Amino acid sequence: MTYPILDVNMETIRSNARIIMELCGEHGIEPAAVIKGFNAMPRIMDVIVGEGYKCLASSRIPHLRAIREAGYPVLTMGLRIPMRSEAEDVVRYCDISLESELETINLLNGEAERRKVVHKIILMRDLGDLREGIIESERFVDTACLVEKNLPNIELLGVGSNLSCYGSVRPTAKNLSVLAGDAVEIERLIGRRLDVVSGGASTSIPLLVRGEMPRGINHLRVGGALMHRVEIFGLRDDELPGLSDDTFILRAEIIEIGEKPTYPIGELAVDCFGNAGSYEDRGLRRRALLAVGAFDIASFEKISPLDSGARILGCSSDHMIVDIHDSDRLYRLGGTMEFRLRYQSMLWATANGMIEKNYRAS
Ligand SMILES: *Cc1c(COP(=O)(O)O)cnc(C)c1O
Numbered sequence: 001m002t003y004p005i006l007d008v009n010m011e012t013i014r015s016n017a018r019i020i021m022e023l024c025g026e027h028g029i030e031p032a033a034v035i036k037g038f039n040a041m042p043r044i045m046d047v048i049v050g051e052g053y054k055c056l057a058s059s060r061i062p063h064l065r066a067i068r069e070a071g072y073p074v075l076t077m078g079l080r081i082p083m084r085s086e087a088e089d090v091v092r093y094c095d096i097s098l099e100s101e102l103e104t105i106n107l108l109n110g111e112a113e114r115r116k117v118v119h120k121i122i123l124m125r126d127l128g129d130l131r132e133g134i135i136e137s138e139r140f141v142d143t144a145c146l147v148e149k150n151l152p153n154i155e156l157l158g159v160g161s162n163l164s165c166y167g168s169v170r171p172t173a174k175n176l177s178v179l180a181g182d183a184v185e186i187e188r189l190i191g192r193r194l195d196v197v198s199g200g201a202s203t204s205i206p207l208l209v210r211g212e213m214p215r216g217i218n219h220l221r222v223g224g225a226l227m228h229r230v231e232i233f234g235l236r237d238d239e240l241p242g243l244s245d246d247t248f249i250l251r252a253e254i255i256e257i258g259e260k261p262t263y264p265i266g267e268l269a270v271d272c273f274g275n276a277g278s279y280e281d282r283g284l285r286r287r288a289l290l291a292v293g294a295f296d297i298a299s300f301e302k303i304s305p306l307d308s309g310a311r312i313l314g315c316s317s318d319h320m321i322v323d324i325h326d327s328d329r330l331y332r333l334g335g336t337m338e339f340r341l342r343y344q345s346m347l348w349a350t351a352n353g354m355i356e357k358n359y360r361a362s
């Protein structure tokens with residue numbers, strides 16, 4: 001095997017998946033496992049399904065298609081509001097999809113009719129994060145009623161909302177109560193209960209831990225938290241013990257090592273990505289050049305060295321420069337350095353076919 005190598009710690013992922021499942025169970029929440037962040041890697045999905053997750057969700061239809069074709073005994077959920085151009089595939093490969101445009105839902109109804117199936121939807125309400133969803137309460141409730149009344153091949157499974165994506169808005173008892181309230185109003189108007197009231201993603205987990213989740217919310221879509229506890233922002237260390245960040249470790253090889261100046265020599269313009277760099281003159285320091293770059297990890301700011309004495313200075317597409325001057329480890333040419341990944345670097349690294357994946361039992 002040549003580097004970079006992505007170590008996938010299967011037992012850590014299993015343990016994280018179990019902790020989240022138990023927490024949800026204690027609060028009457030059904031979690032859907034969001035598998036887009038690790039590119040629907042089958043070995044990981046096996047673990048997650050083995051832990052009892054009944055629904056696998058992704059924003060990407062090819063992931064959901066692969067789940068269907070592999071025959072997993074789960075429901076598939078499409079997370080991104082469908083493009084018109086993928087309406088047929090949405091009905092074909094998703095049992096459930098998140099929706100916000102009546103015109104698109106109409107199109108799905110037509111597709112579902114052609115295929116002689118009933119397609120389930122969760123109607124999305126925008127609570128202020130300003131990505132997807134209907135932002136006016138009245139139009140939201142009206143749309144739900146129209147779907148219920150007029151579209152025989154669409155089943156209104158429930159309602160949901162998404163936060164902390166574009167607008168950085170934190171899920172709170174207050175904003176999720178608005179969703180729960182709208183759900184009650186819709187139930188009154190359509191004369192039946194909704195199956196699902198989906199109160200967000202990993203960032204909603206602190207509300208569960210603290211017992212602050214509003215009544216009526218019975219579903220979450222959890223991705224990042226299965227892999228990195230930092231994705232559950234605001235959660236204190238003692239609040240949900242056992243969750244680990246060491247699910248993916250990237251190992252990269254040292255291709256040049258030695259001392260160099262810390263301030264570039266010559267007239268400065270911009271770096272390879274067109275950004276003005278910022279450099280601190282710290283004199284001559286020992287550094288390692290690694291055969292890994294933005295191509296593999298998105299940005300060096302989205303990974304961190306396991307060696308606390310090392311500091312990443314920067315990267316271009318295929319190279320990364322790490323200051324190891326203060327490290328007490330003995331690095332050498334041909335040796336490797338290890339990095340913990342965050343969500344964005346996990347997205348890149350798992351999708352990159354040039355990175356070897358190494359599944360570790362523990
Ligand atoms: C990606 C996504 C999620 C999962 O988010 P995490 O922060 O990874 O838990 C949930 N809902 C929607 C609509 C998404 O696109």
